[in-house]
Amino acid sequence: MVGPQVTLEKVHRLNTTNSSVDIDLIGIAKNNNERSAAVALMSYNTMENLLKPDFFNTSKDTVNTMMSTVISATLPKTTNTELTKPVNFTLKHIRFDPSGSLFCVYWNISEWIVDGCSVLKTNSSCTVCSCDHLSTFALIMQSSRQSELLNLVCVIVGLVFFSLALLTFALCQWSPGVNNVARINICISLLLAHLLFLIIITVSHGLQVLCAVISGLLHFLFLSGFVWMFIEAVLLFICVKNLSQISSKKREVLSSGFLCVIGYLVALVVVCVSVGLVPEGYGSKDCWIKMDKGFIWSFLGPVCVILALNMILFIKIIISLNSALKNLNSEVSQMKQTKIMVFKTLAQCVVLGCSWILGFFTNVSKVLEILFLILNSQQGTFIFLIYCVFNNEVRQQYGKFFRCLCCVKQH
Incomplete structure (x- = not known):
């Protein structure tokens, strides 16, 4: 007054x-x-x-x-x-x-x-x-309903390829030097997160308590997914820096059990601290983190740190690969394998979550928004293509499986 x-x-x-x-x-x-x-x-x-x-x-x-x-x-x-x-x-x-x-x-x-x-x-x-x-x-x-439909289709396609990648990791035989622990757990975390997201956008949600629980689970699953992306970046960096000793370095320095503790414990600690500090911060209208009191930074903060570290590691990987290329012999087979490795490394940009950076610029352009939606719903697709479809040993096992399947059908 x-x-x-x-x-x-x-x-x-x-x-x-x-x-x-x-x-x-x-x-x-x-x-x-x-x-x-x-x-x-x-x-x-x-x-x-x-x-x-x-x-x-x-x-x-x-x-x-x-x-x-x-x-x-x-x-x-x-x-x-x-x-x-x-x-x-x-x-x-x-x-x-x-x-x-x-x-x-x-x-x-x-x-x-x-x-x-x-x-x-x-x-x-x-x-x-x-x-x-x-x-x-x-x-x-x-x-537009087209955007909503595109979102739904992208999530469903991503779920299919996450499932295919997990089945391949579980059922195929892998070389002793291959460490799939980070890739498996990226698939598990994001598969569960996308399933919850699919439930949210397809089923009405009016129960505040249930909505708060779902948003807390989404917070944990997406954060653990990003932690596993960082672990995958570290493993890839070790792989590139020690091309001749990949298997021994991974077993000596980073055991699967140790990685699992890091992959899930970090996300769990962040969520527990967030609940302790702002218990009412979960359960917004769309079952996500509330924007009140800057609580959204309990998610954006760790994500920004991980994205920054992954970008640094990714750049170092590219530099190391470039250096390795210069020192290689001119053998055709060796050069071919190196080119494949370079391609896989570039495709890792999406697997490591670097494309999530586009999320900070989706207000600038509709094209960036659609690109962000497609790339980040298809991390499972990229994992499946890079580590399953483009892997000679896995393709051979696919061939044996389909041949056996055809034989069974013929009899």
């Missing part, structure tokens, strides 16, 4: 947990005979269940998603409520979805409309809306 004796130059921002408002209350007060004005900002926790995004008129081939809590702003005990300047609302996102178009909307009797409101700026965590009137507001994202 401001009154006739107020000498403030500007009114402080009003804040709620998930929103804030900047309003020229002093200017409004000057336009009133009483030289006073008051503003109230209210945030509703579950109002979006009543004022659903479906009430936002749109074409049939699009999907509406509520991206913020519903808020209301009003000028109580104020005679002249005409605004002197547009009001800016900052709305925190209750979910992170870089796809689609954002709309600042207000409730008008029976529907959400955009008249008089526009998006000033947006980022991954919040959006600033500018409106020329006060009402009940929300942030709605409009995305």
Whole structure:
């Protein structure tokens, strides 16, 4: 509130947990005979269940998603409520979805409309809306059903290849010097994570406790997947640096049991600490980590560190391979094997999760968003291609299996 004796130059921002408002209350007060004005900002926790995004008129081939809590702003005990300047609302996102178009909307009797409101700026965590009137507001994202279908198809295809890779690792015979422990556990972690993600996007989720449990499991599985990507990067680096002693180095320095402890314990510690510090941080509207209090950094922080380390290791691997190429003899078979190894190393960029860096730029371009979605849902596909399809020994075992299968069918 401001009154006739107020000498403030500007009114402080009003804040709620998930929103804030900047309003020229002093200017409004000057336009009133009483030289006073008051503003109230209210945030509703579950109002979006009543004022659903479906009430936002749109074409049939699009999907509406509520991206913020519903808020209301009003000028109580104020005679002249005409605004002197547009009001800016900052709305925190209750979910992170870089796809689609954002709309600042207000409730008008029976529907959400955009008249008089526009998006000033947006980022991954919040959006600033500018409106020329006060009402009940929300942030709605409009995305095409094709994007949703593409997401679903990519996840399903990724799950198929994760399963094929795991079956190949489990059933095929491998050379003694080959260490598949990191690849197997990347597949297990991301397979389970994508299965949970598939459940979320195909089944309605209204149970808050179940949603919180799922988001906690997703946090653990994705983090463990990234830790295993880092372990795979380390193993690959050792492999390239010791081309003549791959098997002995791996057995001496990095045993499978030790790697399993690291791969899952690090992620478990991060999740346990996160639960201890912010127990209410899980269970957002789309069953993921809540954006409140910067809690999302309990996931983004470790991921950024691992991605940075993997990029450094990846660059070192490329440099080491380049050095190895220069020192090789000119034998054709040796050069052929080296070229295959170079190709596999380049393809490792996706396996090591380096393509997740695109996630920080999905707001820039729709093409980057689609590329991010495809690459990171197909890590299982790349693992299957690199380590199974392009492996001569595995291909021979595939051939024996299919020949046996054909013989059984003939008899």
